[in-house]
Amino acid sequence: xxxxxxxxxxLQKFAEKFKKKKRAKSTSASRxxxxxxxxxxxxxxxxxxxxxxxxxxxxxxxxxESKSRIDLMEVTAKGVKEKTKEKQRTSDKNKKKKNEKExxxxxxxxxxxxxxxxxxxxxxxxxxxxxVEKTVRTWxxxxxxxxxxKKTLDSEYKALDAIKVDMDKCQAFKKNIxxxxxxxxxxxxxxxxxxxxxxxxxxxxxxLNLAPITTKTTILAxxxxxxxxxxxxxxxxxxxxxxxxxxYFLTGSDSSDSAELDKSAFATYFPEDFTEFKTIRVxxxxxxxKSDEQPNSQLYYEVVPKDCAEAPFCMIEICDFWPDxxxxxxxxxxxxxxxxxxVFETDIDADASCAIMSxxxxxxxxxxxVGALAIEKLRNGDVPNIKDIAILVxxxxxxxIETFSQYMSTYIIAxxxxxxxxxxxxxxxxxxxxxxxxxxxxxxxxxxxxxDDDSAGTTTGSNTCD
Numbered sequence: 001x002x003x004x005x006x007x008x009x010x011l012q013k014f015a016e017k018f019k020k021k022k023r024a025k026s027t028s029a030s031r032x033x034x035x036x037x038x039x040x041x042x043x044x045x046x047x048x049x050x051x052x053x054x055x056x057x058x059x060x061x062x063x064x065e066s067k068s069r070i071d072l073m074e075v076t077a078k079g080v081k082e083k084t085k086e087k088q089r090t091s092d093k094n095k096k097k098k099n100e101k102e103x104x105x106x107x108x109x110x111x112x113x114x115x116x117x118x119x120x121x122x123x124x125x126x127x128x129x130x131x132v133e134k135t136v137r138t139w140x141x142x143x144x145x146x147x148x149x150k151k152t153l154d155s156e157y158k159a160l161d162a163i164k165v166d167m168d169k170c171q172a173f174k175k176n177i178x179x180x181x182x183x184x185x186x187x188x189x190x191x192x193x194x195x196x197x198x199x200x201x202x203x204x205x206x207x208l209n210l211a212p213i214t215t216k217t218t219i220l221a222x223x224x225x226x227x228x229x230x231x232x233x234x235x236x237x238x239x240x241x242x243x244x245x246x247x248y249f250l251t252g253s254d255s256s257d258s259a260e261l262d263k264s265a266f267a268t269y270f271p272e273d274f275t276e277f278k279t280i281r282v283x284x285x286x287x288x289x290k291s292d293e294q295p296n297s298q299l300y301y302e303v304v305p306k307d308c309a310e311a312p313f314c315m316i317e318i319c320d321f322w323p324d325x326x327x328x329x330x331x332x333x334x335x336x337x338x339x340x341x342x343v344f345e346t347d348i349d350a351d352a353s354c355a356i357m358s359x360x361x362x363x364x365x366x367x368x369x370v371g372a373l374a375i376e377k378l379r380n381g382d383v384p385n386i387k388d389i390a391i392l393v394x395x396x397x398x399x400x401i402e403t404f405s406q407y408m409s410t411y412i413i414a415x416x417x418x419x420x421x422x423x424x425x426x427x428x429x430x431x432x433x434x435x436x437x438x439x440x441x442x443x444x445x446x447x448x449x450x451x452d453d454d455s456a457g458t459t460t461g462s463n464t465c466d
Contacts (some may be wrong), residue, residue, distance in 0.1 A: 142435055175415065195237055204398050213373050217242070217342055219356070236303055239314050295338060297320075328412075340368060341355075344372060365397075365400065386414070
């Protein structure tokens with residue numbers, strides 16, 4: 001029993017000795033750390049207004065040290081949190097941009113994208129209206145003069161009508177005249193539409209260079225010859241080769257005496273379903289009928305040349321407000337001006353083109369295009385010179401603007417667009433009076449032209465006017 005007790009005491013003494021040695025070692029290490037810390041230069045506090053709290057002896061208090069550590073932890077945590085939030089915001093922003101880009105690319109490859117109009121912001125629209133109004137005011141100082149309609153218009157049209165066609169520059173037209181609607185509407189070799197490198201390809205259409213007003217490729221064309229399957233096929237081959245994404249087809253209303261095509265002929269030109277030719281397939285994907293929100297009917301087509309993996313699309317807009325050999329329907333002038341304004345604001349690819357067509361592809365498309373170009377000038381803050389624009393178009397497309405009344409229609413189209421953007425009451429009143437005078441004058445001139453055409457048709461037995 002005594003031996004056991006003696007052994008226990010010995011163990012207790014050994015344990016106490018070990019604890020004392022450990023405490024001494026710990027105290028020595030603590031002193032070394034304190035000495036090292038005292039030798040380090042003091043670091044300025046993050047906030048000058050918040051220094052460390054010290055005890056009367058000058059050493060930092062325990063509560064101050066504790067608070068300082070907590071503040072540092074809070075600042076660090078806050079910074080990390082803010083950085084994480086910033087990364088998340090950047091990531092979300094990049095994802096949004098990527099999604100928008102993907103959506104835009106997807107839309108640009110679908111037929112519905114062609115029907116879109118340029119979506120300007122309210123600020124841009126307001127700014128555009130101010131530019132147009134200022135330009136219209138300047139333009140009105142010239143065309144609002146008393147002798148404008150009696151002298152100026154007449155002399156301008158005579159200069160346009162004096163442009164004659166050199167038949168030596170129309171060799172392809174003479175060779176393929178059987179594929180044309182009329183022998184009286186020529187097409188120049190220099191800018192006629194070419195196929196995909198096919199030397200014998202022919203279609204009655206012209207590619208116009210409209211710089212510096214616009215860089216968008218624009219084509220004026222006539223309808224295919226219904227009696228020629230080759231002509232019908234060539235039309236769709238032209239659409240594919242020239243990457244035509246939008247076609248404006250000018251015609252009379254199908255619900256009136258001015259209808260030019262019966263339903264059968266219309267369906268042959270613009271199929272209601274799938275149609276296959278020797279070298280190309282055409283598929284009607286969608287038809288949107290005109291309504292209060294949609295001014296013109298729209299037909300969406302996939303145009304796929306054989307042995308071609310891609311399926312380019314084309315939207316054909318039926319503009320049934322311009323009858324053959326007449327001026328546009330006056331009661332629909334606002335609709336006409338809106339359609340003309342959309343020609344150069346359409347969302348089509350940069351390397352794609354648009355086309356304007358009618359039965360003969362001359363008078364009406366030329367007049368409509370000049371009106372659209374005049375609108376583009378107004379948008380850019382430039383006073384349009386209708387005479388110069390008309391000569392630019394007519395020199396590249398024989399027969400473009402065939403009559404004096406059609407020439408006046410180009411002014412009316414541009415002025416209706418300007419009237420929409422004018423806010424000043426007095427200027428708007430002057431503009432309305434001028435438009436009314438031009439419409440009256442154009443209507444009277446059209447009746448005279450119809451009488452002259454009837455007389456010429458009786459004498460020669462034929463008549464061609466678009």
